[in-house]
Amino acid sequence: MQLTLTIPALLFPAVSLTMLAYNARYLAIAALIRQLHKQFEETQDSPLKRQIESLRKRLNIIKNMQATAIGSFLLAAISMFLIYVEMNVFANIIFGISLILLMMSLVLSLIEVQLSTKALGIQLKKMES
Numbered sequence: 001m002q003l004t005l006t007i008p009a010l011l012f013p014a015v016s017l018t019m020l021a022y023n024a025r026y027l028a029i030a031a032l033i034r035q036l037h038k039q040f041e042e043t044q045d046s047p048l049k050r051q052i053e054s055l056r057k058r059l060n061i062i063k064n065m066q067a068t069a070i071g072s073f074l075l076a077a078i079s080m081f082l083i084y085v086e087m088n089v090f091a092n093i094i095f096g097i098s099l100i101l102l103m104m105s106l107v108l109s110l111i112e113v114q115l116s117t118k119a120l121g122i123q124l125k126k127m128e129s
Contacts, residue, residue, distance in 0.1 A: 003092050005083050008076040011098065015073040018105065022069060025112070026062050029055055051119070058115050065108040072101035 033055050040048045075098035082091035 003079070003083060003088060003095060005080055008079045008083070008091075008095050008098065011072065011076040011102065015069055015076070015102065018069050018102075018109075019066065019073075022062060022066050022109070026059070026066070029059055029062065033059070054115070054119055058112055058119075061108055061112045061115070065105050065112065068101045068105035068108065072098045072105060075101065 033052065036048055036052050036055070040052060075094050079091045079095035079098060082088070082094060
């Protein structure tokens with residue numbers, strides 16, 4: 001398959017929208033962490049400490065999601081440049097790596113959503129009892 005400028009360019013809107021979603025998740029978790037931290041300082045409650053630790057793990061996953069998405073975006077741009085200067089072999093390799101980073105970012109997103117869902121399930125169980 002011949003890689004043209006338009007193929008890597010197709011990643012730009014997808015990665016941009018993905019980054020918006022990741023940033024929204026980051027901001028929501030950051031606000032929740034601040035709220036829980038304030039509660040923890042007031043009560044020193046052990047369950048709050050466990051929640052904060054879980055949020056720290058999720059925050060780390062989101063950081064890695066963002067890093068791999070940014071890497072994918074950057075490599076797609078580099079592959080477009082390489083196509084422009086007619087270095088097609090390197091362009092194909094870089095574009096392939098870009099796709100792998102995008103897939104890694106999506107897998108990390110799936111893991112973070114699963115952790116988030118599990119945390120919400122625990123909260124719902126507490127409310128039911």
